[in-house]
Amino acid sequence: MAYTYDDQNIFAKILRGEIPNATVLETEHTLAFRDIQPQAPVHVLVIPKGPYVCYDHFAREASDAEIVDFTRAVGEVVKAEGLQEGGYRIISNAGEAGVQEVPHLHVHVLGGRVLGRMLQRAG
Ligand code: DGP
Numbered sequence: 001m002a003y004t005y006d007d008q009n010i011f012a013k014i015l016r017g018e019i020p021n022a023t024v025l026e027t028e029h030t031l032a033f034r035d036i037q038p039q040a041p042v043h044v045l046v047i048p049k050g051p052y053v054c055y056d057h058f059a060r061e062a063s064d065a066e067i068v069d070f071t072r073a074v075g076e077v078v079k080a081e082g083l084q085e086g087g088y089r090i091i092s093n094a095g096e097a098g099v100q101e102v103p104h105l106h107v108h109v110l111g112g113r114v115l116g117r118m119l120q121r122a123g
Helices: 010-015 055-061 064-080
Strands: 023-026 028-036 044-046 087-091 107-111
Touching: 010 028, 010 044, 023 064, 028 064, 044 064, 055 064, 064 107
Parallel strands: none
Antiparallel strands: 023 028, 028 044, 044 107, 087 107
16 A cells, blocks of 8 residues: 655644644654653654654655664653653554554654553453
């Protein structure tokens, strides 16, 4: 399946500076900022600057430089937010089944409390 990127999504607007954000880290290819509706004491979103809809889109089509930069940025966020000792969770929702709200790849970096089991059991 070929993904179509919507450049009017809210994270594209953040990247263009049209909407403010609380930046945690910025690199050549990556931006990390605080989630507007935090679900844990630490809740940071890490996004590539390039137009990728979701994780597999990025993993298949991004350049090696973008992938390395993004991966390293996630590591830096974990370290900068002091999550190494207590632990953390990384989530990336995709599409309908993943209940993705914003169609620009983002990983949620969550920590600062015990987060509970990964998924609720549901029918
Ligand atoms: P997801 O369901 O994985 O697509 O999560 C989208 C997340 O984006 C959700 O946790 C709330 C966050 N979010 C939505 N709009 C904004 C915004 O304008 N600014 C920030 N910082 N976060 C936003």
